[in-house]
Amino acid sequence: VMVWLRRCTHYLFIVVVAVNSTLLTINAGDYIFYTDWAWTSYTVFSISQTLMLIVGATYYLTFTGVPGTATYYALIMTVYTWIAKGAWFSLGYPYDFIVTPVWLPSAMLLDLVYWATKKNKHSLILFGGVLVGISLPLFNMVNLITVADPLETAFKYPRPTLPPYMTPIEPQVGKFYNSPVALGAGAGAVLACTFAALGCKLNTWTYRWMAA
Secondary structure, three states: OHHHHHHHHHHHHHHHHHHHHHHHHOOOOHHHHOOOOHHHHHHHHHHHHHHHHHHHHHHHHHHHOOOOHHHHHHHHHHHHHHHHHHHHHHOOOOOOOOOOOOHHHHHHHHHHHHHHOOOOHHHHHHHHHHHHHHHHHHHHHHHHHHOOOHHHHHHHOOOOOOOHHHOOOOOOOOOHHHOHHHHHHHHHHHHHHHHHHHHHHHHHHHHHHHHO
């Protein structure tokens, strides 16, 4: 009975984390609407995607103990996002800027670290976290490269209002010295290690709860 309870808890966690990952990353291409703040938005979205990917992928990976499941988790996120964006597309929103599966290569690196270090959890946290944090902003740039012209898209799909925290104060403020990839990669590399550790810790908490 405990085995099945643990399995059900595991699947429930995967669904919950994957759904929330998808909800957070669903607007990952929305920087095309904010032409003045595009780089700022890009950096923030890159970091948020990095953290949501690694916490779920690490949890899944350490739960199963099988290298390859992090990539499978990224695939789940990708498919969920395609489905959700498909719903948005049916409402008239653009679809072209999210169809690239940007999470898969970073998740592959996570799997590679886990396999290469013979399932060493601390190496996974440190090396895997750094690699995912550095790589995802680079892969996310594919979203920028493959999108339609931002101005054209912004005029084609106008937003009635901007949320207060995204309203530009003055044009070109949020440029981060024209290096959003470097900033996202630097911040992501530090934060991803923390979230990888959280993903590992989720396993401990799950098992302790099940054993109680």
